[in-house]
Amino acid sequence: MHDALRAYIEKYASDKISDFDFELVKKAFIIKRYKKGQYLLQEGEVCKYSAFILKGSMRQYSIDVKGVEHIIHFGIENWWVGDRESSTMLTPSKYNIDTIEDTEVLLITTEDLQKLGDKLPSIGKMINTMNQRNFIASQKRIHDALSLTAEERYLELSKNHPNFLQRFPQTMLASYLGITAETYSRIRKKALK
């Protein structure tokens, strides 16, 4: 059950973690199963948990005044989800996080993750690597949103995350790319030719 988490820690800390230390890590997490469509976080709540996905997928999105959903992140197996801004600043979240499929996660509170990071060098290093990678991925997403056409954004997504295109509904993929479902459908048809 915790093997994927252990592999993740060792990969991003670039170091082995001892059995003794990993027992501490395991104790800080709880396993939770969500049915498709259930929420990890709802807009207006303070985000208490970070979730490491063992199985399934999630999305983080805001809903604008017109009721339109804007997906800013997807999460799949071995990814973390959570609203860092809310959990760090203890502010109400602007986002919802729910499951796209039946999903199994390991949950840890922000406080416990921070404590583990202070106590265990491998977890501290993992958190730093995650923050750095998250920032790099976010910067790329800003760059793409600002400077690529809708078609170029579709092609980038199909290159970097081809599995997303199979796995998620077209309406969600369109929202993630910041385009309408109609535009998505047109671009997809053109790309498949």
Add this chain to the structure above:
Amino acid sequence: MHDALRAYIEKYASDKISDFDFELVKKAFIIKRYKKGQYLLQEGEVCKYSAFILKGSMRQYSIDVKGVEHIIHFGIENWWVGDRESSTMLTPSKYNIDTIEDTEVLLITTEDLQKLGDKLPSIGKMINTMNQRNFIASQKRIHDALSLTAEERYLELSKNHPNFLQRFPQTMLASYLGITAETYSRIRKKALK
């Protein structure tokens, strides 16, 4: 000369740094002065340095195939600039970083910053806080780019960074918001009414 850097470290490490440790920090930095329009980084280079701005301002931008500039970040006094993706992954940068005004910075190589972070807990903590804040700011920028109208993005910018509106040319502000200079001008006039 290094007072601003010291204040920055102590603020983001939430801790004092000893005179002894700060001497190590000072030794790792070099001071550099740029005339307006000079480059810290040009597209295709690997980014070697992070720059802490003492005076002046910079912008990080890409240029698309049509020759249009897309500004993804501004930097002013007490901010850091640099392309984290390039300096971490050692890949050629997609970005240019140049100065908007005559600018004075403290430069440190990525390697030296990492070494300092490993050696001095206050620098390690500062780097973590910076990574976290950068990620949060980037996430907000993604959210705004995807879900806000051009007018709402202008209002967010004028709320969060009113000094930017006075300090930077309208063409650059338009680029930062992902809109044309004409749209920027129209929105600005409407907002000033």
